[in-house]
Amino acid sequence: MRVRNRELFGLLPAALLVTAGFAGVFIQRSDNFAKLQSASLTYGLIFLGLCLVGHIFIRITLPYADPYMFPLVAVLACFGIVMIYRISTTDARQQAQWFVLGLILFAGTIVVFRDYRKLERYRYVIVTVSLLLLVLPRLPGIQDPVNGAYLDAHIPGVIVFQPTEFSKIGLVLFLASYLRDTRQVMVMSARRFLGVTIPPLKHFGPVLVIWAIAMAILFLLHDIGSSLMFYGALLAVLYVATNRISFVIVGLVAFGIGAWYLGAHIPHVHARVEAWLHPLSPTLYNQPGGSFQVANSMFAQAAGGMFGQGFGEATLVVPGTHYPLLPAPDTDSIYAVITDELGLFGAAAVLLTYLLLIARGFKAAILARDSFSKLLAAGLSAILGLQVFVIVGGVTRVIPLTGVTLPFISYGGSSILANFVLVALLLLVSDRARRPSSS
Amino acid sequence: MNAPIMRLFGVVVLLFALLVIWTSRWTVFDSKALQANPLNARTVIDEEKIDRGRILADDGSVLARSVRGADGTYTRTYPTGSLFAQAVGYSITSEGESAGLELSRGSELRGLQTGLSSIFGQLGGSTQVGDDVYTSLDPKAQEVARAGIGTHVGSVVALDPQTGAIKVMYSNPSYDDNDPKAAARCTNSCLVNLATEGLFPPGSTFKVVTTAAALDSGKFTPNSIINGKSPITVSGFPLENDAGTSYGPVTLTKALTDSINTVFAQVGQDVGRPTMESYMKRFGFYSLPPLDYPPDEMTASGERTLRGKLLYPTSDQVDLGRMSIGQDKLLATPMQMAMVAGAVANGGKLMVPHLTTRVLNQDGQTVETINPSVYSHVMSLQVAAEEAQMMTDVVEEGTGQAANLEGVKVAGKTGTASVGPTGEDLDDAWFIGFAPVAQPKVAVAVVLQNIPQGYGGTYAAPIAAQVIKTLLGEGQ
Numbered sequence: 001m002r003v004r005n006r007e008l009f010g011l012l013p014a015a016l017l018v019t020a021g022f023a024g025v026f027i028q029r030s031d032n033f034a035k036l037q038s039a040s041l042t043y044g045l046i047f048l049g050l051c052l053v054g055h056i057f058i059r060i061t062l063p064y065a066d067p068y069m070f071p072l073v074a075v076l077a078c079f080g081i082v083m084i085y086r087i088s089t090t091d092a093r094q095q096a097q098w099f100v101l102g103l104i105l106f107a108g109t110i111v112v113f114r115d116y117r118k119l120e121r122y123r124y125v126i127v128t129v130s131l132l133l134l135v136l137p138r139l140p141g142i143q144d145p146v147n148g149a150y151l152d153a154h155i156p157g158v159i160v161f162q163p164t165e166f167s168k169i170g171l172v173l174f175l176a177s178y179l180r181d182t183r184q185v186m187v188m189s190a191r192r193f194l195g196v197t198i199p200p201l202k203h204f205g206p207v208l209v210i211w212a213i214a215m216a217i218l219f220l221l222h223d224i225g226s227s228l229m230f231y232g233a234l235l236a237v238l239y240v241a242t243n244r245i246s247f248v249i250v251g252l253v254a255f256g257i258g259a260w261y262l263g264a265h266i267p268h269v270h271a272r273v274e275a276w277l278h279p280l281s282p283t284l285y286n287q288p289g290g291s292f293q294v295a296n297s298m299f300a301q302a303a304g305g306m307f308g309q310g311f312g313e314a315t316l317v318v319p320g321t322h323y324p325l326l327p328a329p330d331t332d333s334i335y336a337v338i339t340d341e342l343g344l345f346g347a348a349a350v351l352l353t354y355l356l357l358i359a360r361g362f363k364a365a366i367l368a369r370d371s372f373s374k375l376l377a378a379g380l381s382a383i384l385g386l387q388v389f390v391i392v393g394g395v396t397r398v399i400p401l402t403g404v405t406l407p408f409i410s411y412g413g414s415s416i417l418a419n420f421v422l423v424a425l426l427l428l429v430s431d432r433a434r435r436p437s438s439s
Numbered sequence: 440m441n442a443p444i445m446r447l448f449g450v451v452v453l454l455f456a457l458l459v460i461w462t463s464r465w466t467v468f469d470s471k472a473l474q475a476n477p478l479n480a481r482t483v484i485d486e487e488k489i490d491r492g493r494i495l496a497d498d499g500s501v502l503a504r505s506v507r508g509a510d511g512t513y514t515r516t517y518p519t520g521s522l523f524a525q526a527v528g529y530s531i532t533s534e535g536e537s538a539g540l541e542l543s544r545g546s547e548l549r550g551l552q553t554g555l556s557s558i559f560g561q562l563g564g565s566t567q568v569g570d571d572v573y574t575s576l577d578p579k580a581q582e583v584a585r586a587g588i589g590t591h592v593g594s595v596v597a598l599d600p601q602t603g604a605i606k607v608m609y610s611n612p613s614y615d616d617n618d619p620k621a622a623a624r625c626t627n628s629c630l631v632n633l634a635t636e637g638l639f640p641p642g643s644t645f646k647v648v649t650t651a652a653a654l655d656s657g658k659f660t661p662n663s664i665i666n667g668k669s670p671i672t673v674s675g676f677p678l679e680n681d682a683g684t685s686y687g688p689v690t691l692t693k694a695l696t697d698s699i700n701t702v703f704a705q706v707g708q709d710v711g712r713p714t715m716e717s718y719m720k721r722f723g724f725y726s727l728p729p730l731d732y733p734p735d736e737m738t739a740s741g742e743r744t745l746r747g748k749l750l751y752p753t754s755d756q757v758d759l760g761r762m763s764i765g766q767d768k769l770l771a772t773p774m775q776m777a778m779v780a781g782a783v784a785n786g787g788k789l790m791v792p793h794l795t796t797r798v799l800n801q802d803g804q805t806v807e808t809i810n811p812s813v814y815s816h817v818m819s820l821q822v823a824a825e826e827a828q829m830m831t832d833v834v835e836e837g838t839g840q841a842a843n844l845e846g847v848k849v850a851g852k853t854g855t856a857s858v859g860p861t862g863e864d865l866d867d868a869w870f871i872g873f874a875p876v877a878q879p880k881v882a883v884a885v886v887l888q889n890i891p892q893g894y895g896g897t898y899a900a901p902i903a904a905q906v907i908k909t910l911l912g913e914g915q
Contacts, residue, residue: 240443285478299481301465302473315481325481344466348459355455362448366441378444385451389458396461 003067003434004059010071011055014078015048021082024311046096047078054103058427061110065431066364072357073408073423077416079350080409083338086312087330091411098413102420109424116428117372123177130170131213133163138220149223149268151403164217164226165405165418168233168383169425171213175234176375179206179241183371207251210234215258222268224259225390225402231255233383240378241371269400276400293327297336297395300326301347308343330411332403335395350409351392358385364430377429380422486532487512491548492569494527494540496576497606497796502527503541503616505569515541517616522581524616525632526574526608526794528733531619538619538630540794542733544572547798547807570806571799575604580909584609584885587902593887594633594773597906600781600873600882602811603790605730606910607883610634610773635728635737638770639886642856642895643698643838644869645765647779650695650826652718653706655787655818661692661825665706667699673760678704681855695829696837698853700764707763715759716752721817722789723778725749729791729814730774740771765854777884778814780871783830784850784879787823789814831876834900839870841900844908848876851903853895858888865889870899874907881910 051074058070077099085092113119119126137143137150144154154160214231218224235251263269268289275284275291279298284290303309314337316329329337339347361381368374387407394401405415465473474482490513494503502523505513515530517523528539530548537545550569577597584595584607594610610633614622622629631637653659667686670677680686680700686693694702707715719725725741727734742750742757750756750768761767774792782789791814798807818826830850833839838853851872859865868890873882883906885899 236447240440240447243440243443280476280478282478295478298465298469298473299476299479301462302470302479303481303485305466305470315484318480318484325484339462339466344459344463347462347466351455351458355452358451359448362444365444371440374440374444378440378447382447382451385454389451389454392458393454393461396458396465398457398461 003065004055004063007058007067007070008055010068011048011051011074014051014071014074017075018047018078018082021079021311022085025082025086047081047099050100050103051078054106057107057110061114062427062431064434064436065427066360066434069357069360069423069427069430072353072360073420075353076350076357076408079353080334080406080411082311083334083409084330084411086341087316087334087337088411091330094413095411095416098416101413102416105417106420106424109421110428113425113428116376116425116432117370119173120177120180120372123174126170127174130167130174133167133170134213134217135220136163145222146403149403150221151223151226162405162412162414164221164230165414166421168230168387169380169418169422171230172233172237172379172383173376175206175210175237176241176372176379179237179375180370180372182206183241206238207235207247207254210238211251211254211258214255215262218259218262218269219266222266223402223404224263224269224272224400225394225404227259228255228399228402229383229386229390229404232386233379236382237375237379240365241375272400272402276397279397293333294394294397294401296326297333297401298397300333300336300340301396304340304343304347306343306345308339308341308346311341314340328403331405332391332401332410333395334406334410335392338409351388354385354388354407360430361426364426364433367433368429369433373429373432377426380426384419384422483533483535486535486549488567489513489532489549490568491515491530491532492550492571492798492801494544494548494572494574496523496574496578498578500578502574502576503530515617519578520615520617521613522578522585522609523576524613524622525610525634526576526605527616528736529616529619536619538733538736539616539632540572540574540732542736543731544795544798547572550800568801570801572795573797573799574794575599575602575606575796576608576794577606577910577913579913580607580906581609583905583909584902585611585613587885587905588887591887591898592633592889593885594637595883595885595902595906596634596773596777597881597883597910598777598781598792600784600790600879603781603792603814604796604811605792605794606881607906608632608634608774608794610637632736633773635730635732635772635774637772637886638738638740638743639773639867639869639888640769640856640858641740641765641771641776642854642867642869643700643765644776644779644852644854644871644884644895645763645769645771646695646698646703647783647826647830647852647871648719648722648724649703649707649710649715649763650691650829651722651783651818651822652710652715653691654822654825655718656710656714658710659691659706661690661829663691664688665691665694665702667694667702669701671701671704673704673708674758678760692829692832695852696832698833698838703764704760708760710763712753712757712759715763718817719752721815722782723775723814724771725751728772728774728778731793731795731809737774738772740775742768743770744768765856773884773886776869776871776886777882780851780873780884781882782815782817783823783826784873784882785823786820787816787818789817827873827876827879830872834872838894838896839872839900841896842870842872842904842907844874844904847874847907847911849874849904849907850876850879851900853900855893855895864891866891866893868893868898869895870903872900872903872907874911881907883907 136153144152214227218227279291279294358381365374365377391404393399405412407419491505528541530537530541548569588611597607598605612629614629667689669680669685727737758767791812834842834849834851839851842851854869856867868887871884873879883903885903
């Protein structure tokens with residue numbers, strides 16, 4: 001079967017999922033089947049239509065691109081819209097609008113950066129803008145701390161957005177471009193010590209820089225998760241560029257020390273760590289900014305069990321009130337809602353979908369023929385994986401809870417837009433890599 | 440650069456494996472503990488969404504049912520109110536509080552979820568409907584017991600000695616289980632079920648236990664002659680018969696008929712501490728009753744120190760002679776004394792008492808049947824028959840004549856335990872018995888607390904007779 005036809009068939013699961021999902025939520029809400037048919041089919045059809053538009057666009061512009069990436073994104077986005085619809089109908093309508101905007105931005109990225117390698121020329125502009133974006137949420141008049149973390153930039157009356165979502169792409173782009181030039185230098189003139197190849201001390205410069213960026217994020221944004229996500233992805237790019245495990249070891253140790261020191265000295269970060277270690281302590285549970293959210297994420301997952309309670313069955317607020325049982329169910333805690341309703345199996349299926357998407361990203365990196373493309377695709381895939389790990393790890397208590405989004409599923413405009421740009425770049429790399437080399 | 444990319448993907452796979460492992464920790468391995476955590480409000484909320492099954496009486500009348508509210512949650516109503524409050528208990532799901540059968544049969548009332556039905560039940564996501572719990576409780580006899588106790592503090596327990604099925608379990612004070620919050624504020628501990636938790640000195644009703652030990656151990660026969668003079672010295676203090684009456688040498692049968700204290704004190708001492716202890720244990724003393732009722736709402740009968748610690752007859756602190764006539768520091772629940780009567784009635788075989796007879800799901804299928812089972816072999820069939828005859832004499836010509844019924848042979852034993860400060864002359868009035876003697880269908884224990892001059896034969900025996908009469912009347 002031709003590549004693009006495979007992609008078209010790949011959209012079928014997404015279409016079925018969104019229709020069945022909406023039907024499920026409707027059945028749970030009311031026994032009105034007449035209303036169910038028209039409304040759920042409308043939603044299903046609109047989403048299927050949007051996915052088809054996206055597919056036709058790829059068919060025209062990127063005929064050789066990976067056929068599984070877009071359907072996997074469609075499955076995640078469709079699943080996300082159903083989950084959000086189930087939590088809040090108004091949020092779902094807005095999310096659908098963001099989805100449309102995201103597709104437009106997706107198309108725009110593909111058209112404008114058809115030859116994405118020209119992005120390299122602007123690498124210092126990109127890194128400056130990315131770093132400025134990171135600082136943005138701390139600027140007076142814009143800052144808007146949520147639970148003590150500075151992740152939102154709030155320009156009053158205009159927009160609330162999460163700059164980190166965009167700067168993650170910018171920073172990976174910059175590092176991929178920078179290391180394409182310097183990787184050879186870093187690898188050469190290395191010594192070996194205890195079986196580990198150690199480059200000269202001066203080449204640890206880039207490690208130091210990305211370490212400083214991560215610490216700055218932790219210090220400025222008060223957010224361990226974002227910091228870990230950035231640092232991990234940049235370290236991954238560095239590792240792929242140099243194939244030197246010593247960078248990773250030194251880098252992780254440095255991060256550990258820095259995170260430990262700042263974690264103990266920034267009150268908000270310290271509180272998050274305490275909540276992570278002792279979520280079921282009654283004092284922490286009842287304390288503002290304590291472990292209420294972590295504990296209730298665990299309770300929600302426990303209620304889900306192996307197979308979940310069923311779509312629309314999770315208890316999100318105390319019945320008859322608006323008092324939330326699970327804070328931020330449509331953003332931070334959406335994974336807990338998924339586990340509550342679909343159980344361990346449903347949650348594992350969602351994680352597997354992400355893993356497949358990330359695998360396709362790494363596949364594009366392997367197939368790519370130039371260093372920049374390889375580093376870019378590997379870095380973007382790694383940061384996508386780390387973002388999922390950071391938020392799901394926070395909800396499942398692998399690491400302290402943090403306020404990043406679950407890509408394509410969580411409610412949030414910035415997240416949808418940025419991640420569509422990320423996938424557009426991956427598809428661009430993939431198309432170039434798989435194009436027959438006659439030209 | 441491809442090798443590090445592959446390794447990098449390997450790291451991502453490992454990280455995702457961590458996520459799945461941690462998710463399964465909360466969803467599977469720690470799920471039960473998390474759901475039971477007191478901080479977890481959703482357990483209570485989910486409980487409110489369950490359409491709990493009904494609790495029904497023997498005649499099919501409803502003792503407890505769920506009512507659906509406007510917000511889709513369920514609350515409990517108890518149509519019979521205070522009549523069955525202690526046996527049925529209450530369930531306030533919003534507070535996570537329950538008592539009585541509502542607690543002990545909680546998992547059935549919520550609906551037993553097993554195997555495939557639990558998986559499909561979860562997938563369906565529909566309202567969880569509980570199973571109906573059928574009891575052997577008899578509303579008419581329960582009403583008779585309530586009328587008999589009247590305003591006194593006391594309790595009546597009646598059971599089928601052949602099966603162990605509880606027919607009557609009433610105690611006063613009672614409470615309206617539609618409003619247990621109000622009952623919790625009541626000054627005389629209304630929420631306490633005196634039938635299973637109330638400790639009363641059993642007085643002469645305990646002579647039934649002493650007699651069983653005496654006969655079954657082979658040391659005595661119903662015709663053994665013992666001197667019934669009064670007073671005698673027991674443990675260094677004089678022990679008198681009622682009204683100081685001094686009897687000469689009498690048979691054991693005569694001693695039981697007239698409830699001669701001095702005889703039974705000697706019998707108990709002759710039988711000895713280890714034998715008395717072993718027979719008491721066979722009757723169920725020193726253990727919680729094996730009843731399908733919350734353990735926290737039951738008390739073990741036996742000798743107790745002033746601090747409430749159980750004291751075994753083999754201990755030097757027990758005055759064996761006085762214990763053998765139900766005095767000393769001996770305390771028993773009405774439930775325990777009904778089991779004593781039941782064991783004699785059923786040919787020496789004590790059946791496990793139970794309130795529940797069967798559990799039916801919403802489709803009317805029986806999901807659980809409680810079959811009669813033997814708790815212990817207390818005494819031989821022959822000894823039981825001999826003792827039944829002795830107890831029949833008590834009712835026909837002794838202290839228990841008020842329990843006589845027309846056309847039915849009743850066996851029994853009275854008890855009058857003097858309580859309160861000396862000189863006030865307050866008694867706990869007891870009667871335990873069973874009928875019909877030839878093939879007993881009912882065993883009963885009645886106690887009324889703090890009655891002035893409260894002879895068991897005067898106060899308790901007529902109530903027992905009425906309850907027996909009602910239960911036997913329905914059986915025909």
